[in-house]
Amino acid sequence: MHELSLECGRAVLEASFTIDVERRMNVCNFEGIYSDVCKLLDFLRPRCRATFFVTGEIADKQPWIPQVIKNDGHEVACHGLHHERLDTYSLGEQLRRIEQATRFLEKAISHRPLGFRAPENRANTDTLLALEQLQYVYDSSVLPGTLFLRPEPHKKWRFILAPQEPYFPSRAQLTRRGDCRVLELPCSSFILPFASKLTMRSTFVSDSLAAILVHRGRRRQIPITYCLHSYDSLLSFGDLSWLERVVQTLRRLGVSFTTMSDLALAIRRRHSFRDSEEDGKVA
Numbered sequence: 135m136h137e138l139s140l141e142c143g144r145a146v147l148e149a150s151f152t153i154d155v156e157r158r159m160n161v162c163n164f165e166g167i168y169s170d171v172c173k174l175l176d177f178l179r180p181r182c183r184a185t186f187f188v189t190g191e192i193a194d195k196q197p198w199i200p201q202v203i204k205n206d207g208h209e210v211a212c213h214g215l216h217h218e219r220l221d222t223y224s225l226g227e228q229l230r231r232i233e234q235a236t237r238f239l240e241k242a243i244s245h246r247p248l249g250f251r252a253p254e255n256r257a258n259t260d261t262l263l264a265l266e267q268l269q270y271v272y273d274s275s276v277l278p279g280t281l282f283l284r285p286e287p288h289k290k291w292r293f294i295l296a297p298q299e300p301y302f303p304s305r306a307q308l309t310r311r312g313d314c315r316v317l318e319l320p321c322s323s324f325i326l327p328f329a330s331k332l333t334m335r336s337t338f339v340s341d342s343l344a345a346i347l348v349h350r351g352r353r354r355q356i357p358i359t360y361c362l363h364s365y366d367s368l369l370s371f372g373d374l375s376w377l378e379r380v381v382q383t384l385r386r387l388g389v390s391f392t393t394m395s396d397l398a399l400a401i402r403r404r405h406s407f408r409d410s411e412e413d414g415k416v417a
Contacts, residue, residue, distance in 0.1 A: 146390045147351045149358035150397060151184040152274065152321075154251065155192060155199065156217045158365045164196055170364040171199055175206050177367075177374050181381055182391035186364075187213035187251040187274075190235025197242035204243045209393040211249035212239055212270075220252050225260040232264050248395045251275050255293070255321070259308045265316045266305075272317040272398035274359060276309065279323050296320060299356035300401050317398050322347050322359045337379045344383040357397060358389065 153174055158166050171186070178184050186203045188210055193200050200210045214220060215235040220228050232250070240246045248271040252261055257275035265273055278296040296309035300319050304312025324346050347358050360380070367374060384391075 146388065147348060147357065148392050148397060149351075149360060149384055149389045150319075150392055150394050151178070151182065151360050151362065152251070152394060153184060153186045153362045153364055154213055154253075155186050155188040155203075155364040156213060156253065157189075157192075158368065164192065166368070167192060167364060168196065168199055168202075170367060171203065173367045173374075174362070174364065175203070175208075177377065178208070179206065183208050183393050185209040185211055185249065185394040187211045187249070188239060189213045189217060189253070190215040190231075190238040193235070193238040193242040197238075200239060200242045209249070209395050210239060210243050210247060211251065211274075211394065212236055212247045213251055214253045217253040219254055219256040220261050221256045221258040223260075225263055228260050229264040229267060232261075233268060236268060248272065249274060249319075249398065257308060258292075259306065262303055262308050262314060262316060263305060266314055270316055271402070272319050272394065274319045274321060274394060276318055276320040277323055277361075278309075278320055298322075299354065300398075302405075317402060319357075319359060319394055319398060321361045324350070337376045340376045341379050341383050344380045345387065348384065348387045348389060357392075358384075359394070 153171075155167065155171060157164060158170070174184075186200070186208055188200045188203070190212070204210050212232065212235050215231040215238075218231070220231070223231070236246060250265055250270050250273050252273075252275040255275050255277045257273065261275065262273065276293050276296045278293050278298050292309060297311065297318075298320055300317060301311050303314045303316070303318050304310040305314050306312070308318070324343060350356070351358050362377075
């Protein structure tokens with residue numbers, strides 16, 4: 135039951151809103167990113183804390199963006215250096231890029247980020263090894279159980295059979311369990327990723343998907359990781375009623391909101407406690 139917290143003697147399902155902060159689609163400069171982020175901050179402020187995965191180039195060129203996110207009480211995590219497909223690079227090049235992005239973020243927010251998500255979810259085993267070497271606490275790049283991904287969807291089919299619950303991956307295979315020190319917190323999906331253009335255009339679809347994931351989460355005792363982009367308010371023409379509906383649905387179903395780092399640290403503590411108990415029994 136390591137993915138659930140306990141409140142008043144009963145299990146509470148946890149959910150995290152995560153926002154990938156990157157350049158707007160088809161825009162080669164940083165135009166609009168700050169306003170996009172501020173719209174989401176305004177929406178989240180009276181509702182919950184969230185985790186923002188910010189690219190290193192934004193932290194370098196517009197450091198006030200991760201700073202305002204942090205000052206609003208949210209977690210700032212790493213989303214790569216640029217919005218590049220990391221799985222096209224060698225281990226050494228991935229390590230160099232992620233390390234540079236980490237330095238930019240650390241300079242902007244005055245502490246090292248604990249979490250990472252690969253741009254376009256394009257992570258592989260070398261990404262995991264780089265994160266472990268850089269002492270990241272968790273990764274959230276794996277998106278299991280869905281084929282509907284663009285671009286180059288076949289590149290992500292490796293995630294189809296990956297665990298849907300948090301797990302420590304194998305150093306030889308990102309999608310299998312092992313003894314890597316980086317905790318994997320998979321993104322939630324059910325045929326569709328738990329954020330898509332379809333869900334943004336239909337409150338019925340977004341509400342139904344939220345309910346399905348809550349049911350599955352309670353049945354299998356796994357948390358919900360909701361994935362958004364900073365420009366989603368632009369894609370939905372500034373109308374976040376679909377997201378408001380999701381928040382209402384999750385609250386009505388008794389879901390508790392948390393950041394990814396708080397979730398990861400709690401799971402790691404429970405994992406360490408179980409290991410120490412098992413060691414005591416063996417002794």
